[in-house]
Amino acid sequence: xxxxxLKKRVDLYLAVVVFFFFTADAFAGGLAAQEVTxxxxxxxxxxxxxxxxxxVNGNFARRGLKVTxxxxxxxxxxIKELELGRxxxxxxxxxxxxxxxxxxxxxxxxxxxxxxxxxQWIYRPxxxxxxxxxxxxxxxxxxxxxxxxxxxxxxxxxxxxxxENEVRLYSVRYDYTPFYQGxxxxxxxxxNAQAPIIGEKLRKAGERFDFLNPSQxxxxxxxxxxxxSQKMLAQHPQIVQRFMEALLEGWxxxxxxxxxxxxxxxxxxxxxxxxxxxxRRQLPVTRSLMLPTADFQFGxxxxxxxxxxxxxxxxxxxxxxxxxxxxxxxxxxx
Amino acid sequence: MLYxxxxxxxxxxxxVSPAFESTRTGAQxxxxxxxxxxxxxxxxxxxxxxxxxxxxxxxxxxxALFGPSGVGKTTLARMICGEIKHFSxxxxxxxxxxxxxxxxxxxxxxxxxxxxxxxxxxxxxxxxRMDELVASFGLQGCMDSRFAxxxxxxxxxxxxxxxxxxxxxxxxxxxxLANVDEGTKEKIILKIKQMFPDRAFLYIxxxxxxxxxxxxxVFVLRNFHKFPQAIVLEGRNYTGGPGVDKxxxxxxxxxxxxxx
Amino acid sequence: xxxxxxxxxxxxxxxxxxxxxxxxxxxQLSDYxxxxxxxxxxxxxxxxxxxxxxxxxxLAVAILGHILAIVLATGIGIIGRLTAWIGSFIRVAAYNIxxxxxxxxxxxxxxxxxDGLSSRLLIAAMICYFPLLLSFVGIFSEPVPEIEHFxxxxxxxxxxxxxxxxxxxxxxxxxxxxxxxxxxxxVGTIVAEFIAANAGIGYSIRIALxxxxxxxxxxxxxxxxxCTSLYLVLLEWIGYRIRRRWAIPxxxxx
Numbered sequence: 001x002x003x004x005x006l007k008k009r010v011d012l013y014l015a016v017v018v019f020f021f022f023t024a025d026a027f028a029g030g031l032a033a034q035e036v037t038x039x040x041x042x043x044x045x046x047x048x049x050x051x052x053x054x055x056v057n058g059n060f061a062r063r064g065l066k067v068t069x070x071x072x073x074x075x076x077x078x079i080k081e082l083e084l085g086r087x088x089x090x091x092x093x094x095x096x097x098x099x100x101x102x103x104x105x106x107x108x109x110x111x112x113x114x115x116x117x118x119x120q121w122i123y124r125p126x127x128x129x130x131x132x133x134x135x136x137x138x139x140x141x142x143x144x145x146x147x148x149x150x151x152x153x154x155x156x157x158x159x160x161x162x163x164e165n166e167v168r169l170y171s172v173r174y175d176y177t178p179f180y181q182g183x184x185x186x187x188x189x190x191x192n193a194q195a196p197i198i199g200e201k202l203r204k205a206g207e208r209f210d211f212l213n214p215s216q217x218x219x220x221x222x223x224x225x226x227x228x229s230q231k232m233l234a235q236h237p238q239i240v241q242r243f244m245e246a247l248l249e250g251w252x253x254x255x256x257x258x259x260x261x262x263x264x265x266x267x268x269x270x271x272x273x274x275x276x277x278x279x280r281r282q283l284p285v286t287r288s289l290m291l292p293t294a295d296f297q298f299g300x301x302x303x304x305x306x307x308x309x310x311x312x313x314x315x316x317x318x319x320x321x322x323x324x325x326x327x328x329x330x331x332x333x334x
Numbered sequence: 335m336l337y338x339x340x341x342x343x344x345x346x347x348x349x350v351s352p353a354f355e356s357t358r359t360g361a362q363x364x365x366x367x368x369x370x371x372x373x374x375x376x377x378x379x380x381x382x383x384x385x386x387x388x389x390x391x392x393x394x395x396x397x398a399l400f401g402p403s404g405v406g407k408t409t410l411a412r413m414i415c416g417e418i419k420h421f422s423x424x425x426x427x428x429x430x431x432x433x434x435x436x437x438x439x440x441x442x443x444x445x446x447x448x449x450x451x452x453x454x455x456x457x458x459x460x461x462x463r464m465d466e467l468v469a470s471f472g473l474q475g476c477m478d479s480r481f482a483x484x485x486x487x488x489x490x491x492x493x494x495x496x497x498x499x500x501x502x503x504x505x506x507x508x509x510x511l512a513n514v515d516e517g518t519k520e521k522i523i524l525k526i527k528q529m530f531p532d533r534a535f536l537y538i539x540x541x542x543x544x545x546x547x548x549x550x551x552v553f554v555l556r557n558f559h560k561f562p563q564a565i566v567l568e569g570r571n572y573t574g575g576p577g578v579d580k581x582x583x584x585x586x587x588x589x590x591x592x593x594x
Numbered sequence: 595x596x597x598x599x600x601x602x603x604x605x606x607x608x609x610x611x612x613x614x615x616x617x618x619x620x621x622q623l624s625d626y627x628x629x630x631x632x633x634x635x636x637x638x639x640x641x642x643x644x645x646x647x648x649x650x651x652x653l654a655v656a657i658l659g660h661i662l663a664i665v666l667a668t669g670i671g672i673i674g675r676l677t678a679w680i681g682s683f684i685r686v687a688a689y690n691i692x693x694x695x696x697x698x699x700x701x702x703x704x705x706x707x708x709d710g711l712s713s714r715l716l717i718a719a720m721i722c723y724f725p726l727l728l729s730f731v732g733i734f735s736e737p738v739p740e741i742e743h744f745x746x747x748x749x750x751x752x753x754x755x756x757x758x759x760x761x762x763x764x765x766x767x768x769x770x771x772x773x774x775x776x777x778x779x780x781v782g783t784i785v786a787e788f789i790a791a792n793a794g795i796g797y798s799i800r801i802a803l804x805x806x807x808x809x810x811x812x813x814x815x816x817x818x819x820x821c822t823s824l825y826l827v828l829l830e831w832i833g834y835r836i837r838r839r840w841a842i843p844x845x846x847x848x
Contacts, residue, residue, distance in 0.1 A: 103629070175705055318805070
């Protein structure tokens, strides 16, 4: 009698353990929060406003996630961190993703943050009138050798049959002096983050400026996207789902014009170096690059743009063989 | 027996300075080296080296400064040649305008040979002595060598030779022959006496025999707590020729040892 | 000397590479994180010619910067020995300036001098200058009484002779410092190129980093190591010749 009762009790314990083992993922929200790390592409600035929003306003927490949002930087590579297990989610540019996949990395794209690449070229129409791409001939164009802007500009020149010897490519860094001095006609910058700062200086100097936007000229080179590892997606689809729902929700809220003041306050909280006035100007530009139309679905992956990005990289021998990037696009939360 | 050198009548007396202000006075006339009430302690130290130090040696010749280790011989030597200036009392160096001080650890620069160094650093007035000195010091074979290649004894002799070739009235030799064997040492001292009869030497040594035998006056420096701190004795002043009177030498040695 | 230096470098490099491979295969990392041997080899074949020219370009600037730093450090070291106060002032100033990270100072230099040769040269010189200066000030201010005493007491001492004595007496130290600072000159030039220049291997490394191409960086490190080793061997050989010529005349020993 006693033995049977004991056996029954052991069976019950086993059943409970097995049950919790298999349902731990689903219960995570209700029990202990699931901890994940999210590595951004760049430092805390306007380009990560939605990521910060989701963190600060509890979007992650409401879905049972405890997310550590880490700033990126020039030495940070989210894809490498995914592979090394230091992060579970990250932000990477399309060329990073394609390059990584071409070298055997198992990464998937969950959402595309920028619909229009913010990497554009500023110029002064008064001294450098550019009405058609052919007007680039004879101009001094700043590029960061090895950077995205090099790939984009080369693609643009190739598309419009402008030979490299018909323009002067100028290697640029963080110092804008050559542009201010007029040594360089077109200078690459991030349209949403840097243009309000540089534009302000030009405006003060009484100069007009404009931007060369490659996407308007048919060059779709995808910028920041949210990525995770294939393993993460396969083993923890629920976590990925919850993370993306929370993140996209955060982004939609941050870009909502009604939440403008709150969004600015969040960026200011994490980035005290940039004046509020600049952030106020950066926010609508960021919105227009991420939500090109009023009814646009935030985070949508532009498959054709990804394919074109891969083609550009193939053409420029930045990758040796096709990776069929369209197979890696997994918009789980849309 | 205590011995004091008599002062020559034409020495100019110098006004004694107030206590704890040093005066180092040179004057024309016969050679005289005199310490008057010298007090000194090392900067930043509580240890007093000299307390009312008095004593004098006079006239050209091979004199000695003798005393146990740590008694202040080198300190006094550096005061005499002007390297130490801040002491109280009076130091008279009459007739000793050019005082040089040499010690046994000195080295010649390593970039040239001994011969080149001597050629370059011997005043024209002493050039004629160079060969004689080199030969009598047994240094002919060292002229093409670098200083570092010489034995310790050769190094001592070379260093002393270059000083002897300079213009000086008094040469303070601080253990300058420390590493030289006794026979060679005797030859060298006798040669110095023979070559420089009109110059003064103050020979610092720990060897009571050589001090008693070769030196004219022996300035015995005693420990700080003894008074007087210095006693000047007469040495045998051996200049060569027939051997020195052993009894007298022993007597002098005894005097020196007793003075300590 | 040359072979020993080179094989020591090869040992260190290949040990490092082997450790990387152990991590790669141990953790099953993709070529994107750590490239495999075939990729490193093919990248080496593809870029080593171009990279070698870049390394030589960097090395040329490093050597110029190094010479500039030695000349400056000698000059200031000589001035620094005049009085204890000047010497200590120079030392304190050198320690303070040395404490500023070059990555913070470099942008100012590039704004003032542009991104050409002069900026690279200045940064290379700056990085190796301060260790040289501190050693030179120390050496030139430190008397060698057992040699200097004779010249002082016979009134033959001149400032040139004083420097000559102190330099000669510390020739081993001086050569060691000069050889050691050569590596710093190379590092300084690479850092300068990395930050803002448009030429040299530092610039190539930066581009490779943009492209997350570790294989290129490993090739660059290999070439930098070889060229730096060769430069160090050359300096050691010059130091050896100086010591031989100055300290002991050829065939003149007895």
